[in-house]
Every structure is written in structure tokens, then in C-alpha cells.
Amino acid sequence: MTAAGRDATRVARGDWQTPASLAEAVLARVVAAGLRAPRTVIEPTCGEGTFLVAAAQRFPRARVAGWEIDAGYTRVAQGALARVQRPGESSVHEHDFFTVDWRSELDAALGPILVVGNPPWVTSAGLGVLGSTNLPAKQNARGLRGLDAITGKSNFDVSEWMIVRLLEVLAGRDATLAMLCKSAVARRVVETVDARGLDVTPVGIWGVDAARHFDASVSAVLFVAETRRKKAFARASWPVYTDLRATEPSSSIAIVDGVLVADAARFTRTRHLAGRCEPEWRSGVKHDCARVMELQRAGNAWTNGLGERVDIEQELVHPLLKSSDVANDRAASSRAMIVTQRQLGEDTAALRRRAPRAWKYLSRHRALLDARKSSIYEKQPPFAVFGVGPYSFAPWKVAISGLYKHARFTVVGPHEGRPVVLDDTCYFLAFDDERRARRAASALRSAVASDFLAARIFWDAKRPITKAVLQSLDLAALERAVRR
Numbered sequence: 001m002t003a004a005g006r007d008a009t010r011v012a013r014g015d016w017q018t019p020a021s022l023a024e025a026v027l028a029r030v031v032a033a034g035l036r037a038p039r040t041v042i043e044p045t046c047g048e049g050t051f052l053v054a055a056a057q058r059f060p061r062a063r064v065a066g067w068e069i070d071a072g073y074t075r076v077a078q079g080a081l082a083r084v085q086r087p088g089e090s091s092v093h094e095h096d097f098f099t100v101d102w103r104s105e106l107d108a109a110l111g112p113i114l115v116v117g118n119p120p121w122v123t124s125a126g127l128g129v130l131g132s133t134n135l136p137a138k139q140n141a142r143g144l145r146g147l148d149a150i151t152g153k154s155n156f157d158v159s160e161w162m163i164v165r166l167l168e169v170l171a172g173r174d175a176t177l178a179m180l181c182k183s184a185v186a187r188r189v190v191e192t193v194d195a196r197g198l199d200v201t202p203v204g205i206w207g208v209d210a211a212r213h214f215d216a217s218v219s220a221v222l223f224v225a226e227t228r229r230k231k232a233f234a235r236a237s238w239p240v241y242t243d244l245r246a247t248e249p250s251s252s253i254a255i256v257d258g259v260l261v262a263d264a265a266r267f268t269r270t271r272h273l274a275g276r277c278e279p280e281w282r283s284g285v286k287h288d289c290a291r292v293m294e295l296q297r298a299g300n301a302w303t304n305g306l307g308e309r310v311d312i313e314q315e316l317v318h319p320l321l322k323s324s325d326v327a328n329d330r331a332a333s334s335r336a337m338i339v340t341q342r343q344l345g346e347d348t349a350a351l352r353r354r355a356p357r358a359w360k361y362l363s364r365h366r367a368l369l370d371a372r373k374s375s376i377y378e379k380q381p382p383f384a385v386f387g388v389g390p391y392s393f394a395p396w397k398v399a400i401s402g403l404y405k406h407a408r409f410t411v412v413g414p415h416e417g418r419p420v421v422l423d424d425t426c427y428f429l430a431f432d433d434e435r436r437a438r439r440a441a442s443a444l445r446s447a448v449a450s451d452f453l454a455a456r457i458f459w460d461a462k463r464p465i466t467k468a469v470l471q472s473l474d475l476a477a478l479e480r481a482v483r484r
Contacts, residue, residue, distance in 0.1 A: 049077025275474030284422030
């Protein structure tokens, strides 16, 4: 197999082998968290057997068993285990996780059981693109009741499916599950455990340095849960620790009122501020064609992303702030956006008469605009934009970037007498007067608002700040609390 072929196979299987030092640190953490010495240790996707070897050394009386889809890795794991355990005390099976009868395997295992490992870090969509068959059967994936409703889409992380499946079959057994996974996967597992009422007791979620251990730029954790023969407490909070060395949690996540919250204590303290924000939080203008629709000041003229000088009617040209500007509290100055509509769905044909130079310019680049991939532009007027309405042209706004890892609220006023527009990665409140905007910004920058948002935002998410979170903060209640 070529190097490229090996890399493709590695990606298709979400193959990130666990370093021995990390496997040892994980087992040390699980023991420190109160794990009783297991009689059986199982690694369902064991790769080269790093966890199996570490477990055999730490728990010499336990039976150690692994399963692995790759024949080469299976041989490596078998050889590694043979050097640390006597024959008959360990086994490695060449098998696909999705075809193993895990209920039967666990029925035959002596408790306490430790299920440990590092399941594939890959999504079902990613596997589909690669043509991989390393997926659960479709009928089984649908059988995960509520999974699609929880994730909001058919795409899911394969490790999420695996962990939930293991928790299902471990229910009622004297067992501990300890898995390395992405932070987002751990949160979705917590949601699924709650939604299904699985008999799972939280142990903890510890941060893991994925960049150091896997050379991967993703937020990762060690997720640890217990199952027992008696009814557990699926709705309890899950303590979150900064890293594997931490002994005191930095926060705890929990399902409260049917919603997963980032910090249960802060959530409780700020519950009185929950409601519906007025005015409504809005998204900035979406156009999906920056080369044509965004302009840069060059002396006294505008140029587009194609390097062309642009001379069009100024009524369509609005000062622009992008997400990075808002996050860093920069004023509008040298950038602008062409806004072709005043409200969603407005017929743009009037531009031919009202703004003939702009119509000519946009028509010249119609191929680029028509090639925009998003389906939202289908059946829309030519040169349409989204996220546009009277609020887009309000003279004063309080804005926040949805992409950055902090909640910084910026007051945005007119620039050279023109209302400033924001790009679609920003959210904002629209105001007619400066005084009202600054009062709202002051409240949103308060400590109590910070607590409210910290309880509801997961900062390691790709887009941590969402309209739903912002909209759930009652601005009037917040202003009253700040005035007290």
C-alpha cells in the first residue's frame, strides 16, 4: 500500500494511536477516581494494544481482551500483550466493532469490568466521503432513539455511537467505562444518556491535550462513567476537570430543564435572567461571494476581491465590520459591503433603474453570484442576500462575534453618516439611539451577564456563541439586576 493509501485508511478509520504515556495516565486517573481493581479489562478498538498493555501491567490479575479491525494492528497488539501476560490471560480478536455481539461478550466477562480505549475520531459524513464501510449498519444507527433529534442532523461521530452502544449493554453491570473522545462527543453522550434514561452514574470528564498527544487541533477529554446493578442517576451533574492531573473540578455540566448546560452552579445562580430578549438578536448579512460583494478602500476609490475598481451608487455601499473587527473592538474604516436589498426576498429588478451602475457591475459578475453553493439562494431574486431587514440599517448596534472564544460586546455606531452592517458570523441588537445602545452594552458586559453566558456556552465548540443562547437572556431583567 502506498503512503497516500495508508493515510487515507488511517483517516477512514479515525486512527489516532494512543501513546503509552497517555494510556498509563488515563488508567492512573481512573484508579484515583475510585475504580475498584477490575477482573476484566476490555478495549473495543485496541489498535496496537497500548491500553491493553498498560492495563495488564497495572492490573496483573485481570483478564485483558481487545478487538481490532486491522489485521496488522491485531498482530502487533497480540505480540505486545504476550510479552506482559501469560497465555490464556489475554486475547486480541480481529473483528469489526459493529459486528461484535457486545452483550454476549459482556455476559461472559467477570466483574468488575473496565471498558477503556480511544474509539475512532471521525464522523459518519467523513467516512461517507472516503467511501469507508467502517460504520454501523444503517438500521442500527437509526435504532439509537433520539440521536438524530439530539444532534440535529444525520451526521454523527462514530465514537459517539460506540460509546452509547457500550453504555447500553453495560447497564446494570458492575462496570466502568473510560474513553478518550472529542469534547463535543462527550457532551452528546451525556445528552443521550439523559434522553434515554440509561443507568449511568457520572464519574468525571477530564481535559486531554490532543495537540501534544495526537498532533490534532481538537478539544479532547477523558470521559468516565460507571454502571451498576442498581438504578443509577442519569440526571446527575458531570464534574469537569481541566486536565488529568486535576483533582478538583473547574465546573460541572448537567441537563437542566431538558438542556445541557456548561456550568450547573452558574446556571442556577442566573436562572432568574432567563427569558426572551427584546429587541431580538439578529445575524449579520450573508452573501457568500466576498470577491464581488465586499469592497476595500483604495485611496478615494473602492476595489473588490478581484482587484477591480468599483464605481457604483453609494446608497448600496455600507461600511462593514467583520467578526474579527467586532471581537477586537475595531471601528469601521476601510471595508464595505454591497447590500442589494432592504429586506428578505425584496425584488432586485428595481436596481436596474434605481442603481444602474450597480446593476451593471453585479450583472457582469452574475456567474460568480449564481454559483453560490448554499441552497438558500435558490428561487431568490438575482444578487439576493440574507440576514437583511430594517434592523440591518439601524444607526446603532450592540454586536458580538459568534466565532471567538470570549463574549465581547461592542457598540457600533454610524460611520461617516452611514449605518454599519455586520457579516453573518456576528450577532447584534439594533437601536435607534446611542444612549439605549450603550445602556444595553453596559448590562451585557456586567459580571452577572458573564455568569449567565458562561453557564450556557461551551467555549470549545466551533461556533460557541449562538443566537439561541443570546436570545435566552432577558435584557430587561438583566438591566434591572445590574441597577440594583
